[in-house]
Amino acid sequence: MSAFDTAFHYRPNDYDSLLFHLRRQENGLYDYVVRLITSRMEKSALANVTPGEDFVRAIRPASRGYGYMEKDGRPFNCNVFGEILGPRHGTLMSARYNHFPGEDRFNPIPLKDSNRSTKGIIVIGCPSLSSPALTDAWHNQLTTAVELRDYDAKWERETNSVPRAGAKEFVKNTHHPKDPDVAPDCMVLTGPPMYTVPPQGTQSAPTKNSPSEPRVSARDNMKKRRIGSSGESVSVKNEPSGPSTSTGVVPPSNGSNASRSVTAATSTTTSLKVYPSGDQIFVGATYEPHLQHDYGGKSFDQVHARLVQPDFRDVSQRLICPWDFYDKLRPGTLIMANIDISVFVMDGRKASMMPIYHANILSLRVLGESDVPVDKPRPYQTPSVVPSGPSGESFNNFEIPDFQGTTGETRSSTPLSSLPATPTLTIEESVSAPGTSSGSSSDTIEENISATQEEQNEDIMMFGEDVLVNYDVADTELDTSPATVTRKGKGKGKKAVH
Known part of the structure; x- marks a missing residue:
């Protein structure tokens, strides 16, 4: 099985790895997670709370949806853990994220600036080689999610607002994802929006009501010269900032392999990818979308959109940039996420009042890395249309043997046409x-x-x-x-x- 197939279809316990065995060792990672949930997190863990007792339903003003809050009025959020499943089961962390490209592979629906709600999806399951205690904690997480739907269903019956089309929960069964009566075995987590469009026109010409910028004259561009150096300047006074280079890179002063720094305005027309580093990476920072390895082609039609840095961190608490999702958040990775739960009620003729549950990721941290083989993502290539032609030689270049047997009489081998x-x-x-x-x-x-x-x-x-x-x-x-x-x-x- 190729690396793509292994990662795409991955479910816990599908891949044998030494890293998974090390997690299960005594006083290892799994025991540490159990102690976190049972001793330290208490009511901060989804496995330890009960809907209706520890948190209640909260109506959101001017919204068809609702959320949940603690009894003291604070917004309810909690921690969940699990192992990342493959895209076959719903994980969507490519450059398109949860954008639906349509069913026409030859003409996909492109991602545009108007698609601002594009989010990443991470589906988690019970960790591989899970210890009995960790399995119980995972089961309690799913039970709380099931109890949450029962809690809301009771409220719907009391208010005579039972949805005719059922509900779409954030837990499901990987073998029967559309059957609500089957016990769930995985949890669907929804990330924050991955693209944003900055306000346009802020750098344009000043309006009538705004003060104009001071005009730069030739007097302001005067520079002192080094005598005898053919006009080489030694100092600059009020030099206006010129346009950024095509790569937006500040070259090293000594010509060595020193790290390159990225200017604030990186050009989007360059074919080179200059990745930010250091202080340029922080929660909420925006980057050029083309820094993602699989960004490009007919699947994207964005002009002003920027890529947003979410609060996703690795085992060392370093932020995971979106172009590293395929590696740092590969299938088999053990994560813990802080989430809140929201419900959006679709009110329409087709949906018929269907509540849709979302477990929204507020922050995420990797607890255990994975070595499940993955391929570096590439831009989606539209399949080429191959014109139909005559049959190949394998179809025409053979003769049918004479299967006509003799029955004791001598029959003339007369062709059928005669x-x-x-x-x-x-x-x-x-x-x-x-x-x-x-x-x-x-x-x-x-x-x-x-x-x-x-x-x-x-x-x-x-x-x-x-x-x-x-x-x-x-x-x-x-x-x-x-x-x-x-x-x-x-x-x-x-x-x-x-």
């Missing part, structure tokens, strides 16, 4: 009068064919006679003895049926 057409019998010719033999039909046929054709097709004619003799609709009292056919000679002769 066989005469079978005469068509009329009703008067095929049905005999009562008390007469059906052989009269063969007499009629023999009078219309030549002697040579009759000799070549003797077997065919005899077969036709037997059929007519055995199926005489006029004679209702047929002899049970088999009919025999005799010939009196070649040429035009009569056939007697006994």
Whole structure:
């Protein structure tokens, strides 16, 4: 199985890794997670809370949805853990994230600036080689999610607002994802929006109401020169900032392999990818979307959109940039996420009041890395249309053997095309009068064919006679003895049926 297939279809325990075995060791990572949930997090863990007791439903003003809050009025959020599943089960962390490209692979619906709600999706399951205590904690997480839906369903019955189309929860079963009656085994987490469009026009010409910028004159551009150096300047006074270079890179001063710093305005027209570093990476920072490895092609039609840095961190608490998601958040990675839960109620003729649950990621941290093989993502390539052509040589370049066997009689190997057409019998010719033999039909046929054709097709004619003799609709009292056919000679002769 290729690396793509392994990662795409991945479910916990599908891949044997030493890293997974190390997690299970005594006083290892799994025991540490259990202690976090049972001792330190207490009501901050989803596994330890009960809907209706520890948090209640909270209506959001001017919204068709609702959320949850603690009884003291604070917004409810909690911590969940699990192992990342492959894209086959719903994880969407490519450059398109949860944007739906349509069903036409040749003309995908492109991602545009207007698609501002594009979010990443991470589906988690029970960790591989999970210890019994960790399995119980995972089960309690799912149970709380199921109890949450039961809590809301009770409120809907009391207020006579039961949805006719059911509900879409944030837990599901990987084998039966659309069956609400099957016990869930995974949890769907929704990340923050990954693209934003900054306000446009802030750098344009000043309006009438805004003060104009001071005009830069030739006087302001005067520079002192080093005497005898052909006008080389040694200092600059009020030098206006010129346009950024095509790469937006400040070259190293000594020509060594020193790290390059990225200017604030990196050009989007360059083919080189200059990745930010250091202080340029922080929660909420925006980057050029093309820094993602699979960004480009017909799937994207963004002009002003910027890529947003979420609060996703690795085991060392360093932020995970979006172009590293494929590696740092690969299938098999053990994570813990701080989430809140919101419900959006779709009110329409088709949806029929369907509540849709979202477990929104506020922050995420990697607890255990994974070594499940993955491929570096690439831009989506539209399949090429191959015109249809003639059949290949493998279809035409062979001969059919002669499968015609011998039955004791010598038959001429006459091609099918040389066989005469079978005469068509009329009703008067095929049905005999009562008390007469059906052989009269063969007499009629023999009078219309030549002697040579009759000799070549003797077997065919005899077969036709037997059929007519055995199926005489006029004679209702047929002899049970088999009919025999005799010939009196070649040429035009009569056939007697006994």
